[in-house]
Amino acid sequence: MPSNLIVKNIPENTDTVYLRLLFANDSGEGVTTALRYSRAASATSSSAASNSSDAGSFNSGTPTPDSSSESSSSTPTVTPKADNDDTLPGTVYPQAKKNQAVNTLQKIYLYRNASFSKSERIATYSKKPRINRPMFIVKGYMYSNTGRLRYKVRDVNHLSKTAGKVGYITSNWHFTRPVYYTAKHAKLTVLNPQGVNEYTKKDLTGKIKNHNQGTVLRVKKIVKHNLTTRYQLTNGHFVTGNRKLVIAGKYQQPKRIKIKRSVNLYQTINLTKRVKHLEKGTVLKVKRWTYSKPYSLTDFGAKRYQVAGGFVTANSKFVKIIK
Secondary structure: OOOOEEEOOOOOOOOEEEEEEEEEOOOOOEEEEEEEEEHHHHHOOOHHHHOOOOOOOEEEOOOEOOOOOOOOOOOOOOOOOOOOOOOOOOOOEEOOOOOOEEEEOOOEEEEOOOOOOHHHEEEEEOOOOHHHOOEEEEEEEEEOOOOOEEEEEEEOOOOOOOOOOEEEEEOOOOOEEEOEOOOOOOEEEEOOOOOEEEEOOOOOOOEEEEEOOOOEEEEEEEEEEOOEEEEEEOOOOEEEOEOOOEEEOOOOOOOEEEEOOOEEEEOOOOOOOEEEEEOOOOEEEEEEEEEOOOOOOOOOOOEEEEEOOEEEEOOOOOEEEEO
């Protein structure tokens, strides 16, 4: 955060100035914030400032966040209403670097230009489970007519119809954020249904083994590799820092389920190709969980359990987790 900022050429009757800043922090990552400066604050900084010949200058060593938002020392509570809601004034969020991967947390749109309008929408991306969130590569930056930062991106959802499309998406942290973790966490839980590989080197070469979904890994430190991050485990080996594949903390993996109401066993996660009927009271060992329609851009998908012979619903009305 700049410790001293001078704003010049302010109209005479202006009492407050709002600024949006984009700058690099100590680690070289781009961050953005919105700040409010008041003329009253600058007048108290020194008598020399108030007598300056540049009557339209604001000079305040400590910028004041907009009073309509929480300070940067806390996490704001936000209820997004539209995909172009921007980051809250006074709150600093890390911005994705050029060529870095980002994914979406909420429903968003891809637009032809940076000033979003309904007629300029190229594609729609619905909210998806963490393991299936849409991904993009940031190719550049642009500001809208109202000063909102946008990411120029390329769609890298390879098995979707939108793969390869280029356009603009919101940079709002509550909708879009970098795919890779940037902070150390003591423990990680494997999310990916196919598991996560452990390697001897941080470029993810020298495979040692695959950790099944639900495995809890103990972390020594986080390291950077180009525009990605890796977690070095306590044994010195490395795993990915991709948020779609691992999650910070320790989470219980369902191991067994009991059928509450009779259901069918199917060959596929979309519950097609019926295998057999399962009666109430049947106990099944869970191999992993996943979601249907992983490549759909319009459907969230439904949770499924993979068991011996196929897949069953994870709907709590029909099955329950047992120890």
